[in-house]
Amino acid sequence: MNRSNPFRFDLRNGIRFIAKKFLVLPLLVSLVCFEFMLRLRETASLNHQYAGAQPTLGDFAMYLFGGMKPYIPNPDEPFLFPVSWFLVFGICLFLTLYYPVYDRDTFGKMVIVYSGSRTKWWTAKCAWIIVATFLYFFLCWILLIINCLLYGGQFTLSVSPYMSDIFLLRETVPPDQWNVCHVLLLMPPLITSSFGILQMLLTLWFRPIICFLISAILMLASAYFCVPVLILNYAFCIRSNEILVDGFSFPSGIVYALALSLLCMFIGRHRFRNFDLY
Incomplete structure (x- = not known):
């Protein structure tokens, strides 16, 4: 391995570092898909127009990445935190958190010497986080496809009207106008990778566990x-304006994710130049 090329070094060693931890994904995705089928049967039993409804790949993906509808504080409606959404995104952030810190404290010192640039090392780590995050969600999609086939679902990214009942939505765009393919495919990895870079930036001041907290x-x-200032709202696919009347805009989510990533990369580059490695 040519250590004068930090990104090639990270691509091999970084993925190897987290590869075994990916084994948690099949269990997680399968459990969420099983829970979705239970919710679908319950919804169909309460609303006979959905009797015999056949789930789609888009339905499985929306249940995995959808999160929860906007919460309006109400004493009669408790706040129910979306555990499966938290696990999917939280595990990805946790997986990409420790390798940059580990490499910085071990082999990274030699890589910086070989490459002759701390900026190259920092930029390579940012690129690695993006690649690892997209790989994580690619594996999620592979597992969603497998579960969709096992449950006899339709191989399409369209989202069924009954999803509004499952997520208890009220003011929605007419179901026949839902077009969420781009939201489901791009928003989860884009938003998560930007937060992964933010986490790595924070490790220049705090311990990794504090950054994850x-x-x-x-x-x-x-x-x-x-609220838009909390850009993780854009990772709640069910809150997209493709489904909710007053939902979040897909282009705005891309702009915010790219802006956060570039800002963290810029600040981190200057901070890392003066960071004490010894």
Whole structure:
């Protein structure tokens, strides 16, 4: 391996570092898909127009990445945190958190010497987080496809009207106008990779576990407060304006994710130049 090329070094060693941890994904995705089928049967039993409804790949994906509808504080409606959504995104953030810190404290010092640039090392780690995050969600999609086939679902990314009942939505765009393929495919990895870079930036000041706790608090805040400044709201696919009348815009989510990533990369590059490695 040519250590003068930090990204090639990370691509091999970084993926190897987290590969075994990916084994948790089949169990997680399968459990969420099983829960979705139970919810679908319950919904169909309460609403006979959905009797015999055949789930789609888009339905499985929406249940996995959808999160929860906007929460309006109400004493008669308790706040129910979306556990499966938290696990999917939280596990990804946790998986991409430790390798940059581990490499920085071990082999990274030699890589910096070989490459002759701390900026190259930092940029390579940012690129690695993006690649690892997209790989994580690619594997999620593979597992969703497998579960969809096992449950006899339709191989289409369209989202069925009964999903509004499962998520208890009220003011929605007419179901025949739902077009969420781009939201389901791009928003989860884009938003998560930007937060992964933010986590890595924070490790220049704090211990990794503290950085993850900050991410967890922001996920909780995003579930409770439906405001654009908490950009994790854009990772709640059910809150997209493709489904909700006053939902979040897909282009705005891309702009915010890219802006956060570039800002963290810029700040981190300057911070890492003066970071004490010894």
